[in-house]
Amino acid sequence: MADGIKSNRIRRLKHIEAFSAVISTGSFSAAARQLGVSQPAISQLIKVLENAIGAPLFIRRNGAVFPTSRAESLREDAVSLLAHLDRFQAQLSYGRTGVLSTVRLTASMSIASELLPNIVSEIVADHPDAMFYVSSVPLSSMVQSLIQGHVDFAFHTRPLEHPGLHNAKVGVAPLVAVMRADNPLAAAKSLSVRDFAGQRIISSTRNDPAFHYFSKLWHENGVSIKTVLQSPFAGFAIRMVEALSAVTFNNALVAEKICDRDPNLIMRRVEGVDFETSFFLACADWQKGSDTQEKLIAAFETLAVNTSTE
Known part of the structure; x- marks a missing residue:
C-alpha cells in the first residue's frame, strides 16, 4: 500500500474522541475540559483529523465553533464507534464499569x-x-x-x-x-x-x-x-x-x-x-x-x- 495512503489512516481513537467532544460541546475549550486535556491538544487532534479526511470539519466564527456538513455526516458514526468501544470495555470488565457514555x-x-x-x-x-x-x-x-x-x-x-x-x-x-x-x-x-x-x-x-x-x-x-x-x-x-x-x-x-x-x-x-x-x-x-x-x-x-x- 502506498505511503500516502498509509499516512491518511487515523490509527488513534483519541482523534475520534476529540471530534465527538467538540461537536457535542460546541467548543474546543469545553471539549478539552471534558476529555481532561489542553485546548491546543484538541486543536492539534482536529487538525490531524481534517488533514486525513481532506476537508474542514469545523468553522470558527466570532469565538464559536460550527460543524461543517462533512462533520455532521460523520457525527453519528463517531458516536456509534465510541459507544461500541464503551460496550466492549464494559464486557471485558463484566461488572461495574461506570455509566455508559451512550x-x-x-x-x-x-x-x-x-x-x-x-x-x-x-x-x-x-x-x-x-x-x-x-x-x-x-x-x-x-x-x-x-x-x-x-x-x-x-x-x-x-x-x-x-x-x-x-x-x-x-x-x-x-x-x-x-x-x-x-x-x-x-x-x-x-x-x-x-x-x-x-x-x-x-x-x-x-x-x-x-x-x-x-x-x-x-x-x-x-x-x-x-x-x-x-x-x-x-x-x-x-x-x-x-x-x-x-x-x-x-x-x-x-x-x-x-x-x-x-x-x-x-x-x-x-x-x-x-x-x-x-x-x-x-x-x-x-x-x-x-x-x-x-x-x-x-x-x-x-x-x-x-x-x-x-
Missing part, C-alpha cells in the same frame, strides 16, 4: 413517552455528558435488539423471555380509573366496582392479562359495561377518555403523568380492583449489576415513589 434504550410506547423523560433526566443530573438513544419497538423486537446488541436496556411491563437476558423487576403500579372530571363518579368519596355499571369503558386488548382480569371482575360483580375502544397502549387509552366520554383502567405511573397535564382528567383508586402493572428492565447478562443498570433502576424507583395514587 445509553441505548427501548421501551413500550407509553413508557417511552411518559416515563423515560423523567428517568433520563434523573441520570443526566449526575452524568451531564451522557448521551441517550431512545426507541419504541414491539415486544418481540426488543428481545432481538438486546441479543444482537442494537440496544442496551429495555423497559416493559412484561419480562423478556430469552436465556441470554436478565430481567429486573423495577416496580409495580396499581391500576386506577381515569375519567373526565365532569363524570359523576369523580365526585364520589370512594368507588367500588359496581359503581361502573353502565359506564363506557376503554379496555386493553385480549393478549393483555388486565383484559381477562376485568372481564372476570365485571362478571363476578354483575356489572354490565359498554366497551367503546380497545388499545394495548396505556397513554393512548388515557388520552381518548375525554373524547369518548369514557373510563379506562390503567397503571398509576402513566396515568398521573397525563392527568397532571390535562385538568379535564382525574384518576381514582377503586375498591375491589387489586390488579397491578409490573415494570421490568431487561438487559444482556453481562450488563447485570453494572453501574448503568443500577442508575436506571434507581431512577425508576424515584419516579415510582413520587407517584401519588390517592
Whole structure:
C-alpha cells in the first residue's frame, strides 16, 4: 500500500474522541475540559483529523465553533464507534464499569413517552455528558435488539423471555380509573366496582392479562359495561377518555403523568380492583449489576415513589 495512503489512516481513537467532544460541546475549550486535556491538544487532534479526511470539519466564527456538513455526516458514526468501544470495555470488565457514555434504550410506547423523560433526566443530573438513544419497538423486537446488541436496556411491563437476558423487576403500579372530571363518579368519596355499571369503558386488548382480569371482575360483580375502544397502549387509552366520554383502567405511573397535564382528567383508586402493572428492565447478562443498570433502576424507583395514587 502506498505511503500516502498509509499516512491518511487515523490509527488513534483519541482523534475520534476529540471530534465527538467538540461537536457535542460546541467548543474546543469545553471539549478539552471534558476529555481532561489542553485546548491546543484538541486543536492539534482536529487538525490531524481534517488533514486525513481532506476537508474542514469545523468553522470558527466570532469565538464559536460550527460543524461543517462533512462533520455532521460523520457525527453519528463517531458516536456509534465510541459507544461500541464503551460496550466492549464494559464486557471485558463484566461488572461495574461506570455509566455508559451512550445509553441505548427501548421501551413500550407509553413508557417511552411518559416515563423515560423523567428517568433520563434523573441520570443526566449526575452524568451531564451522557448521551441517550431512545426507541419504541414491539415486544418481540426488543428481545432481538438486546441479543444482537442494537440496544442496551429495555423497559416493559412484561419480562423478556430469552436465556441470554436478565430481567429486573423495577416496580409495580396499581391500576386506577381515569375519567373526565365532569363524570359523576369523580365526585364520589370512594368507588367500588359496581359503581361502573353502565359506564363506557376503554379496555386493553385480549393478549393483555388486565383484559381477562376485568372481564372476570365485571362478571363476578354483575356489572354490565359498554366497551367503546380497545388499545394495548396505556397513554393512548388515557388520552381518548375525554373524547369518548369514557373510563379506562390503567397503571398509576402513566396515568398521573397525563392527568397532571390535562385538568379535564382525574384518576381514582377503586375498591375491589387489586390488579397491578409490573415494570421490568431487561438487559444482556453481562450488563447485570453494572453501574448503568443500577442508575436506571434507581431512577425508576424515584419516579415510582413520587407517584401519588390517592
